[in-house]
Amino acid sequence: MRSKESGPTFTEQARRTQIVAAAIEVIAAAGYPRTSIAKIADHVGIAKSVVLYHFATKNALVTAIVEDVLTRGAAVMVPAMAAETTAAGKLSAYIRSNMRFMQVNQRDTVAVLEILSGFRTESGLRLDQKLEQDTAADPPQGDMALLDPIAILELGMGRGEFRELSPVLVRNALRAAIDGAAWELGRDPDYDVIAYGEELVEIFARATRRES
Amino acid sequence: MRSKESGPTFTEQARRTQIVAAAIEVIAAAGYPRTSIAKIADHVGIAKSVVLYHFATKNALVTAIVEDVLTRGAAVMVPAMAAETTAAGKLSAYIRSNMRFMQVNQRDTVAVLEILSGFRTESGLRLDQKLEQDTAADPPQGDMALLDPIAILELGMGRGEFRELSPVLVRNALRAAIDGAAWELGRDPDYDVIAYGEELVEIFARATRRES
Amino acid sequence: MRSKESGPTFTEQARRTQIVAAAIEVIAAAGYPRTSIAKIADHVGIAKSVVLYHFATKNALVTAIVEDVLTRGAAVMVPAMAAETTAAGKLSAYIRSNMRFMQVNQRDTVAVLEILSGFRTESGLRLDQKLEQDTAADPPQGDMALLDPIAILELGMGRGEFRELSPVLVRNALRAAIDGAAWELGRDPDYDVIAYGEELVEIFARATRRES
Amino acid sequence: MRSKESGPTFTEQARRTQIVAAAIEVIAAAGYPRTSIAKIADHVGIAKSVVLYHFATKNALVTAIVEDVLTRGAAVMVPAMAAETTAAGKLSAYIRSNMRFMQVNQRDTVAVLEILSGFRTESGLRLDQKLEQDTAADPPQGDMALLDPIAILELGMGRGEFRELSPVLVRNALRAAIDGAAWELGRDPDYDVIAYGEELVEIFARATRRES
DNA sequence: AATGAATGAGCTTTCATTCAT
DNA sequence: CATGAATGAAAGCTCATTCAT
Numbered sequence: 059m060r061s062k063e064s065g066p067t068f069t070e071q072a073r074r075t076q077i078v079a080a081a082i083e084v085i086a087a088a089g090y091p092r093t094s095i096a097k098i099a100d101h102v103g104i105a106k107s108v109v110l111y112h113f114a115t116k117n118a119l120v121t122a123i124v125e126d127v128l129t130r131g132a133a134v135m136v137p138a139m140a141a142e143t144t145a146a147g148k149l150s151a152y153i154r155s156n157m158r159f160m161q162v163n164q165r166d167t168v169a170v171l172e173i174l175s176g177f178r179t180e181s182g183l184r185l186d187q188k189l190e191q192d193t194a195a196d197p198p199q200g201d202m203a204l205l206d207p208i209a210i211l212e213l214g215m216g217r218g219e220f221r222e223l224s225p226v227l228v229r230n231a232l233r234a235a236i237d238g239a240a241w242e243l244g245r246d247p248d249y250d251v252i253a254y255g256e257e258l259v260e261i262f263a264r265a266t267r268r269e270s
Numbered sequence: 271m272r273s274k275e276s277g278p279t280f281t282e283q284a285r286r287t288q289i290v291a292a293a294i295e296v297i298a299a300a301g302y303p304r305t306s307i308a309k310i311a312d313h314v315g316i317a318k319s320v321v322l323y324h325f326a327t328k329n330a331l332v333t334a335i336v337e338d339v340l341t342r343g344a345a346v347m348v349p350a351m352a353a354e355t356t357a358a359g360k361l362s363a364y365i366r367s368n369m370r371f372m373q374v375n376q377r378d379t380v381a382v383l384e385i386l387s388g389f390r391t392e393s394g395l396r397l398d399q400k401l402e403q404d405t406a407a408d409p410p411q412g413d414m415a416l417l418d419p420i421a422i423l424e425l426g427m428g429r430g431e432f433r434e435l436s437p438v439l440v441r442n443a444l445r446a447a448i449d450g451a452a453w454e455l456g457r458d459p460d461y462d463v464i465a466y467g468e469e470l471v472e473i474f475a476r477a478t479r480r481e482s
Numbered sequence: 483m484r485s486k487e488s489g490p491t492f493t494e495q496a497r498r499t500q501i502v503a504a505a506i507e508v509i510a511a512a513g514y515p516r517t518s519i520a521k522i523a524d525h526v527g528i529a530k531s532v533v534l535y536h537f538a539t540k541n542a543l544v545t546a547i548v549e550d551v552l553t554r555g556a557a558v559m560v561p562a563m564a565a566e567t568t569a570a571g572k573l574s575a576y577i578r579s580n581m582r583f584m585q586v587n588q589r590d591t592v593a594v595l596e597i598l599s600g601f602r603t604e605s606g607l608r609l610d611q612k613l614e615q616d617t618a619a620d621p622p623q624g625d626m627a628l629l630d631p632i633a634i635l636e637l638g639m640g641r642g643e644f645r646e647l648s649p650v651l652v653r654n655a656l657r658a659a660i661d662g663a664a665w666e667l668g669r670d671p672d673y674d675v676i677a678y679g680e681e682l683v684e685i686f687a688r689a690t691r692r693e694s
Numbered sequence: 695m696r697s698k699e700s701g702p703t704f705t706e707q708a709r710r711t712q713i714v715a716a717a718i719e720v721i722a723a724a725g726y727p728r729t730s731i732a733k734i735a736d737h738v739g740i741a742k743s744v745v746l747y748h749f750a751t752k753n754a755l756v757t758a759i760v761e762d763v764l765t766r767g768a769a770v771m772v773p774a775m776a777a778e779t780t781a782a783g784k785l786s787a788y789i790r791s792n793m794r795f796m797q798v799n800q801r802d803t804v805a806v807l808e809i810l811s812g813f814r815t816e817s818g819l820r821l822d823q824k825l826e827q828d829t830a831a832d833p834p835q836g837d838m839a840l841l842d843p844i845a846i847l848e849l850g851m852g853r854g855e856f857r858e859l860s861p862v863l864v865r866n867a868l869r870a871a872i873d874g875a876a877w878e879l880g881r882d883p884d885y886d887v888i889a890y891g892e893e894l895v896e897i898f899a900r901a902t903r904r905e906s
Numbered sequence: 907a908a909t910g911a912a913t914g915a916g917c918t919t920t921c922a923t924t925c926a927t
Numbered sequence: 928c929a930t931g932a933a934t935g936a937a938a939g940c941t942c943a944t945t946c947a948t
Contacts, residue, residue, distance in 0.1 A: 067931070089390045091303040094917065105934050107920090112932090116918065175387040175453075178301045187457065227469040230454060231447045238446020245399060257439040261477035281907075306942060317909045318943090324907095328943060491910070513814045515727040518938060529913050531941090536911090540939065599811040599877075602725050611881065651893040654878060655871045662870020669823060681863040689897035705928080730921060741930050742922090748928095752922060909948085917941075924934085 074112050076102055078123055085123075086165040086244070090176030095119075120173050124185060127166045132205050134159050145214030149266065150259045152207055156236055157255030164243055171240040207232055211266070220266045232262060286324050288314055290335050297335075298377035298456075302388030307331075332385050336397060339378045343371050344417050357426030361478065362471045364419055368448055369467030376455055383452040419444055423478070432478045444474060498536050500526055502547055509547075510589040510668070514600030519543075544597050548609060551590045556629050558583050569638030570691065574683045576631050580660055581679030588667055595664040631656055635690070644690045656686060710748050712738055714759055721759075722801035722880075726812030731755075756809050760821060763802045767795050768841050781850030785902065786895045788843050792872055793891030800879055807876040843868055847902070856902045868898060 066074070080101040085093045095116055099106045113119035138155035142148045160167045177185040208229045214220030235258055242249040278286070292313040297305045307328055311318040325331035350367035354360045372379045389397040420441045426432030447470055454461040490498070504525040509517045519540055523530040537543035562579035566572045584591045601609040632653045638644030659682055666673040716737040721729045731752055735742040749755035774791035778784045796803045813821040844865045850856030871894055878885040 069932075073932085088394050089388075089396075091388055092390050092394070095919090096917080106918090107934055107936095108932080110919070111934085114919095176303055178304055182300060182304070184457065223472075224465070224469055227466050228473070230450055230466065231470055231473055234448075234450020234453065235443045235446045237450070238442055241446065242442060245396065253436070254439050254442065257436055258443055260435075261440070261443055261473070264477045265473035279907090285907085307944090308942075319909050319911095319945095320907080322944070323909085493911075497911085512818050513812075513820075515812055516814050516818070519940090520938080530939090531913055531915095532911080534940065535913090538940095600727055602728055606724060606728070608881065647896075648889070648893055651890050652897070654874055654890065655894060655897060658872075658874020658877065659867045659870045662866055662873070665870065666866060669820065677860070678863050678866065681860055682867060684859075685864065685867055685897070685901035688900045703928090709928090731923090732921075743924095743930055743932095744928085746923070747930085911946090911948105913943105913945085915942090918939095920938075921936090922934105925932090927930085927932105 070112065073108075074122070077109055077112055077119070078126060081119060081123055082127075082166050082169040085169040085172050090169075090172040117177075117179070120177055120185070121189075124170055124173055124189075127163070127170045130163070130166075131156070131159050135205060139210070145210055145217055145219045146263060146267065148210045149207070149214070149262060152210060153232075153236065153255055153258050153262065157239060157251045157258075160239055160243065161251045164247060167240045168244045171237060171244065214266060219268065221268045223266060228262075228266065232258075235261075282324070285320070286334070289321055289324055289331070290338055293331060293335055294339075294378050294381040297381040297384050302381075302384040329389075329391070332389055332397070333401070336382055336385055336401075339375070339382045342375070342378075343368070346371050347417060351422070357422055357429055357431045358475060358479065360422045361419070361426070361474060364422060365444075365448065365467055365470050365474065369451060369463050369470075372451055372455065373463045376459060379452045380456045383449065383456065426478060431480060433480045435478060440474075440478065444470075447473075494536070497532075498546070501533055501536055501543070502550060505543060505547055506551075506590050506593040509593040509596050514544075514593075514596040541601075541603070544601055544609070545613075548594055548597055548613075551587070551594045554587070554590075555580070555583050559629060563634070569634055569641055569643045570687060572634045573631070573638070573686060573690065576634060577656075577660065577679055577682050577686065581663060581675045581682075584663055584667065585675045588671060591664045592668045595661060595668065638690060643692060645692045647690060652686075652690065656682075659685075706748070709744070710758070713745055713748055713755070714762055717755060717759055718763075718802050718805040721805040721808050726805075726808040753813075753815070756813055756821070757825070760806055760809055760825075763799070763806045766799070766802075767792070770795050771841060775846070781846055781853055781855045782899060782903065784846045785843065785850070785898060788846060789868075789872065789891055789894050789898065793875060793887050793894075796875055796879065797887045800883060803876045804880045807873065807880065850902060855904060857904045859902060864898075864902065868894075871897075 077098065081093070081098045084097050084101050088097070095109050096106050098119075099109045102109075109119070113122060135152065135155040138151045139148045142151045174185055179188050183191070206229070208225045211220065211223065211225040211228055215222065215225070239249070239251045239254050242254070243251065289310065293305070293310045296309050296313055300309070307321050308318050310331075311321050314321075321331065325334060347364065347367040350363045351360045354363045386397055391400050395403070418441065420437045423432065423435065423437040423440055427434065427437070451461070451463045451466050454466070455463065501522065505517070505522045508521050508525055512521070519533050520530050522543075523533050526533075533543070537546060559576065559579040562575045563572045566575045598609055603609075603612050607615070630653070632649045635644065635647065635649040635652055639646065639649070663673070663675045663678050666678070667675065713734065717729070717734045720733050720737055724733070731745050732742050734755075735745050738745075745755065749758060771788065771791040774787045775784045778787045810821055815824050819827070842865065844861045847856065847859065847861040847864055851858065851861070875885070875887045875890050878890070879887065
């Protein structure tokens with residue numbers, strides 16, 4: 059007899075993983091707005107209601123996907139950044155580890171992008187806005203916080219490595235450029251994200267460094 | 271009875287414009303997936319079927335919106351670029367004129383972004399892919415062709431202004447960074463796209479120029 | 483060309499009437515909780531969506547039914563009561579006209595009872611509570627107000643016809659006893675509501691009159 | 695292993711009681727149509743399947759609830775009536791003991807009313823009709839039989855206490871008036887059922903007594 | 907040029923019930 | 928005795944589209 063505190067069953071975990079994986083495939087292929095619970099269930103080969111047994115609502119499923127992928131991304135990126143000591147090194151590591159993750163987890167990346175741009179709550183909020191709201195009282199700690207490149211930019215300015223720049227705006231440009239890779243991947247699965255990443259490394263190295 | 275050669279009636283044109291304008295407002299406010307023909311019709315104050323009388327399908331309406339906004343954007347950007355002689359000048363003009371257009375036509379910009387990321391044909395194609403396909407035999411001429419910054423990058427390399435770079439990848443990064451502004455505008459209508467644009471000008475000037 | 487202010491079309495009215503009639507039949511036969519839009523549509527021989535084209539939601543349909551029947555009931559009962567001068571006369575007329583209406587409109591009566599006892603808003607309100615709320619700022623005027631037998635009881639006490647009694651409690655007893663007939667009709671369509679009404683007339687005449 | 699003759703286990707009985715109690719609370723609060731087995735299980739803090747382990751179907755649970763409450767009601771009312779010798783006394787005792795039971799067991803009363811008006815078998819029968827059918831071969835004995843006020847009315851007529859009246863119809867009026875209190879309790883938990891009961895005592899005393 | 911009416915396909919979600927453990 | 932997992936049926940509702948007028 060399992061104690062009441064025991065977490066999800068093994069079977070439960072397996073199914074959830076299976077459903078999340080199927081959902082990612084469907085979303086990456088068809089786009090978020092054209093993804094229904096029925097299609098996901100079909101893809102797994104189970105009944106529609108089974109999906110809703112494991113994820114109370116479609117929103118819950120979608121949130122789980124995003125959190126899953128983001129967490130896995132952070133698990134790769136944070137150590138890569140920590141291994142570097144200079145701000146410039148961290149910035150390059152941020153870009154490279156992100157692109158490597160995108161390359162290895164193509165569909166996951168595309169699916170998350172699809173969700174982030176397609177999802178809306180009943181009141182019209184995007185998922186990122188909803189997550190912000192949800193974590194208002196419970197701010198992200200550890201890995202997720204470290205993921206915002208704004209910290210790197212401020213570090214670089216503080217250390218005199220970087221020129222005077224607007225951390226917020228440069229961060230926005232960087233994130234947009236990186237996310238652009240996911241967009242391209244959605245169009246062409248063979249898009250060379252690594253090469254794109256190297257170009258970004260070059261662009262942002264030049265764009266941020268203090269001139270002699 | 272109108273002669274066959276005569277274009278659309280004046281009334282016809284007025285209605286189409288009116289509907290496109292309403293659709294842009296609704297899409298920008300509610301997001302593409304939450305926009306229905308009914309809502310657009312309501313917003314104009316006409317019957318749902320009137321919308322479909324003027325645009326055979328929802329896809330046709332959506333395509334018309336994108337083409338309309340893109341054309342108006344090109345009309346502003348092309349002259350701005352043409353006024354510059356150096357590649358660097360053209361690149362800055364490309365960014366600045368684009369951002370100015372975004373600022374002046376906020377809702378239009380956001381709506382187009384919503385459509386480009388939310389729309390899919392029955393077979394799963396994105397709108398940009400569909401447009402490419404549609405114009406395969408009938409390639410874009412004039413303004414639209416000039417809009418691809420790839421030409422600027424190649425010019426800069428040819429003239430020795432720019433370093434060796436991958437025109438395609440830098441173009442992708444630039445487009446992604448610019449489109450990122452539309453994304454931010456969707457979240458916060460007061461986002462300072464002009465300041466963001468200046469930061470982009472700086473980033474891409476540094477990122478492209480040949481070092482002495 | 484109809485003017486914009488023109489009310490519902492003839493066709494529209496016909497369909498609405500037809501749907502309301504079908505809904506009453508289904509509800510009276512199967513009970514409110516077992517009545518679905520699909521069943522109603524089947525009963526009319528139209529598509530489910532046609533019902534929702536004419537009544538935006540199930541709630542709207544149900545509300546329309548109740549209002550329709552109640553209005554028709556009031557149209558019969560109010561004149562019957564007005565024709566009497568004494569409070570005792572009005573009380574008897576109230577009961578008799580109500581029972582006659584029930585007899586003639588059996589299914590309508592049963593359906594309304596089913597709805598009133600089975601319907602709940604999302605927040606748990608019963609339909610009568612919802613209607614009260616809806617008409618808080620816009621209190622019922624004319625016929626509906628006259629229908630509350632409380633006025634008769636107060637009149638009778640004022641005129642010295644009736645004994646000292648609690649108008650609210652006696653009204654409640656009277657309404658419950660009358661509604662009981664609808665309940666019986668639901669079980670047995672041949673229930674003699676007229677005879678029941680005469681017994682009620684006797685009961686409440688004796689129960690209210692001042693003793694000599 | 696228990697011997698075949700032994701009744702339900704103690705544990706078994708406890709669980710059943712617990713589930714019935716929870717079901718009553720949920721039904722009284724949310725209404726029968728909005729009550730699901732899942733909600734009841736949640737309220738007890740057990741799994742949904744446990745409820746169905748103890749009650750084969752939802753119908754069985756609901757039937758058990760009604761029988762439970764009705765039995766407890768009879769246990770209070772029958773002695774109260776038996777203590778009176780005159781028909782008039784019994785009639786008043788019937789009303790008063792019923793109302794007192796309602797006051798003490800508010801939620802139980804409301805729940806039973808909810809069930810009686812909301813429940814339907816697959817074939818459309820109401821619960822009271824189903825119970826009648828179930829006990830056709832096995833007619834109610836003892837307490838339940840005594841509960842029908844028809845016996846009191848006939849006694850009163852036989853003894854010359856009451857006027858000539860239709861026992862069935864007066865019984866129906868009386869039951870409807872009493873059940874009306876449960877309806878009011880469902881709307882307002884603070885409804886003064888005792889006062890209402892006293893008014894009913896007055897009404898039916900006057901309504902039934904032979905005039906001098 | 908405009909529109910009211912109708913419709914089918916699809917959507918998310920709820921739920922009582924079954925079954926193996 | 929208890930439960931997690933699975934499921935099919937049905938619910939209310941949305942929507943792009945068709946068609947006759």
